[in-house]
Amino acid sequence: MAGHVITVTSGKGGVGKTTFSANVSAALAELGKKTIAIDTDVGLRNLDIIMGLENRIVFDLVDVVEGRCRLPKAFIRDKRLSTLHLLPASQNRDKTAVSPDAMQKICTELRSMFDFIVIDCPAGIERGFENAIAGADEVIIITTPHVSAIRDADRVIGLLEAAEKQQIRLVVNRLQADMVRRGDMLDIPDVMEILAVDLLGIIPEDEYIVVSSNRGELAALQSTPSPAGQAYKNIARRLLGEDVPIPPLGNSRGLFKRLASIFKSH
Amino acid sequence: MNFFSRFFKQSAPSISTEETSKNVAKERLKLALTYDRGGLAYGTIEQLRDEIIAVIAKHLDISEEEIEINFDSSAEYGKLIASIPLRVGGQRPRPSETSVVDATEKPPAPATPPAESSTSGSAQKTSRKRRHR
Numbered sequence: 001m002a003g004h005v006i007t008v009t010s011g012k013g014g015v016g017k018t019t020f021s022a023n024v025s026a027a028l029a030e031l032g033k034k035t036i037a038i039d040t041d042v043g044l045r046n047l048d049i050i051m052g053l054e055n056r057i058v059f060d061l062v063d064v065v066e067g068r069c070r071l072p073k074a075f076i077r078d079k080r081l082s083t084l085h086l087l088p089a090s091q092n093r094d095k096t097a098v099s100p101d102a103m104q105k106i107c108t109e110l111r112s113m114f115d116f117i118v119i120d121c122p123a124g125i126e127r128g129f130e131n132a133i134a135g136a137d138e139v140i141i142i143t144t145p146h147v148s149a150i151r152d153a154d155r156v157i158g159l160l161e162a163a164e165k166q167q168i169r170l171v172v173n174r175l176q177a178d179m180v181r182r183g184d185m186l187d188i189p190d191v192m193e194i195l196a197v198d199l200l201g202i203i204p205e206d207e208y209i210v211v212s213s214n215r216g217e218l219a220a221l222q223s224t225p226s227p228a229g230q231a232y233k234n235i236a237r238r239l240l241g242e243d244v245p246i247p248p249l250g251n252s253r254g255l256f257k258r259l260a261s262i263f264k265s266h
Numbered sequence: 267m268n269f270f271s272r273f274f275k276q277s278a279p280s281i282s283t284e285e286t287s288k289n290v291a292k293e294r295l296k297l298a299l300t301y302d303r304g305g306l307a308y309g310t311i312e313q314l315r316d317e318i319i320a321v322i323a324k325h326l327d328i329s330e331e332e333i334e335i336n337f338d339s340s341a342e343y344g345k346l347i348a349s350i351p352l353r354v355g356g357q358r359p360r361p362s363e364t365s366v367v368d369a370t371e372k373p374p375a376p377a378t379p380p381a382e383s384s385t386s387g388s389a390q391k392t393s394r395k396r397r398h399r
Contacts, residue, residue, distance in 0.1 A: 147291050147294065147295055147298075150295055151295065151298060151299065151302065154299050154302065154303070155302065158303065180288075182286075183284060183286030183287065183288050183289070184286065184287050184288055185288055186288045186291055186292060187288070190288065190292050193292075194292070194295055194296065194299065
């Protein structure tokens with residue numbers, strides 16, 4: 001098993017890295033790939049709570065790095081999906097507790113145990129970022145169609161190129177079709193023109209993400225996925241090399257709404 | 267007048283010429299990123315433009331409105347590219363570049379006007395490569 005390490009980063013905080021990491025890891029696991037998601041946001045951990053696994057943490061990443069436990073002891077295996085695992089961050093330390101070298105070693109060990117290793121990177125471009133990209137085979141940049149997020153994404157892309165991370169792809173999150181149609185939100189061609197990086201996927205704004213995080217559920221695992229959930233599933237399939245076309249703007253959302261209103265009126 | 271448009275592949279027309287807020291955002295971002303990527307202090311390019319116009323206007327009859335000064339960060343040390351159409355005998359100047367100055371940050375080499383490379387449509391990714399401080 002030669003695992004593939006994917007780091008999910010953005011620069012800007014709050015654009016959806018953790019939600020993406022959780023959901024795409026779950027979607028990969030559901031497709032039968034043995035997957036582990038790693039939270040490298042030491043001190044501000046959130047991957048655990050988004051995945052609904054916050055009450056099962058015993059050991060964490062810093063325990064592993066500092067030798068208090070062996071790596072597998074810190075894994076949390078998801079009860080919903082046996083192929084999905086989490087390596088949580090610690091909440092009472094900070095990013096200096098982990099080093100890029102330590103992350104490289106952990107990634108090497110994980111490659112022999114998992115098909116996919118998804119590393120949730122913290123916001124910023126300091127030590128947490130350096131830790132998270134150290135062992136990456138590929139990097140996914142999450143951005144939203146806002147000036148601040150795009151500017152930060154551009155900086156991160158520059159840093160990744162300087163670090164010789166060649167495989168970089170972009171995900172545009174929280175796209176709002178109606179705002180795009182009115183000319184009040186940057187569209188995908190705009191973002192692509194500015195950032196000039198291959199597009200991996202688009203995730204529409206979706207209220208269900210709030211609901212799912214409230215419940216500790218994952219949008220990508222629902223039997224009737226919401227628009228974002230479906231987008232995460234499509235992205236997982238693209239990561240496996242499948243050619244999944246990107247639906248036209250507003251289509252999946254419009255269809256979901258129409259279906260929902262049809263069922264509601266009965 | 268947008269100095270920086272040539273370094274970004276143009277998107278399809280549609281509503282791109284309207285003053286929608288997203289178009290304003292796009293132009294602001296292009297400007298901000300040109301400065302971010304080049305590590306220049308804000309306003310440097312505008313200042314350079316005014317000074318270059320003043321110097322060249324002393325020797326040549328130039329068309330001020332059609333001057334373009336651009337910072338191209340795709341070259342290893344960055345490149346300042348000036349496109350300065352000249353007026354010919356009172357006729358309306360065509361935008362063909364008759365004078366191109368290539369000033370890099372390396373110690374001065376013999377100045378030879380290079381063929382102006384157009385960035386239309388081709389591998390947008392290659393123009394990203396830049397040096398980081």
